[in-house]
Amino acid sequence: MTDKHALILLGHNGAGKSTLIRYLLGFYPDERGHPFLPHWQHLPSYTDKTIGYVPELPFLDPHLTGWDTLKLQAKLNHTPLSKQQAGDAVNAVGLDSDVLTHRIQTYSKGMRQRLMLAQACYHKPDVLVLDEPLSGLDPFGHQAILDLLQTMKQHSQLLLSTHSLEDAYRLGDEIWLLQAGTLVYQGDKPGSIEALNDLYFKYPPHAIGH
């Protein structure tokens, strides 16, 4: 990946997109016995960079408030965060800053998704890793987050996994296509959405159990 660059991970369900992301983030210290990991041993991990990560599901503690969550991430990232900055971060993802004082157990699914984005973006990380960040958002939220990600491209590298070819085409500069754990395409984004569509459907999932 080069600076200010958006790399899009595409592939069918079970192709290994989330596993690849978690591998790059260092969640698999031992790759023995895993069907996919040996394919990727040449890839560098992100452990030496500041990272913002938005996982597929909102992995948040329901007993903490939004502010507790942002403050914890900020302290662990060694980046100071004031309440004003936290308010700005949640405003940027379409949340009212008042929600920061509420416990996460009172948040809706969309609000949790947005808080995940806020905790990943507030410190303008070197690399922003997003695993299907737009799933579960209504069209308004979808549009707002796409706009935010376009802005984030100005100061962060983006690694985004998605099933939406439209989003991939709109945001991406480079495409990586996975099929059953193997990287089958790695290159620039095709010239048109139709060409991306054709590329994607060239690599269907194997039969279940293959």
Next chain:
Amino acid sequence: MLSDINCIAESTFKALLRQRLTAFFLTLTAIFIGFGLLMSTVDIGVRFRLFENLLLGMQTFLLHIAGWLYLFEMVRKEQSLGLFVLPLTTTIKRSHYFIGRFLGVVWLMLLLLAFFAIIDSLLMLIISGSVNIGLLQQLYLLSLSALLSMATLYFLTTLVSPVNAIIYSVIIWFIGNGLDELLLFAEKKLTATSTELIRGLYYLWPNFSFFDKTELVANEIGLSWQQIAFPSIYSLLYSSLLLWAATLIYQRKALNPMAE
């Protein structure tokens, strides 16, 4: 390093304190104290302090149950909600994260210990006009016993599911409480070889009988410094050893929130 561990411990402590479990333990404490006060009106002898004996019995139960349930809840929630994911994408080391989580529960137990110590002291002052220091010393030993049982549980959670870990921990605790009697039985009834084997087990197995001085305390026989120092060192060393082993295992684990 310390600030990272402290951050994790603080957020773990805060999240656990806000759970319904805390209200449950506070209610149970109030019920037990009420029951103890009611029972203490029964006069069973001048030197034997029934109320203090009851308090210690109940607080032994509460401290251990609280330690197990808070730790179990912390690990269960972490695994089912993938709570390790966001912290571990920062610069924190896995080992620091893992130790911080454990310390968060330890802080909560210290809070519970302080709460019990204050309540017990006030009640003793009101009832008998003086504080039995032995009772507070025993309370301290009980908290060390709870620490060791929590470390056992935490270690087991790195090997088996949280539910199985808590079952095994309770079994280990029960066996560990009966080791005094087992050794006595072996010395009186078994062969020299069997006795030596049981003596080995007496020190190698987490021995919770070292912490129980309730009878001495209830009979107002003061505890010597050796009776406090030995269990303290034993608990801290054994718990550190278990935590160290658990950390080594955790560092090598594949952490996959979807599969946990």
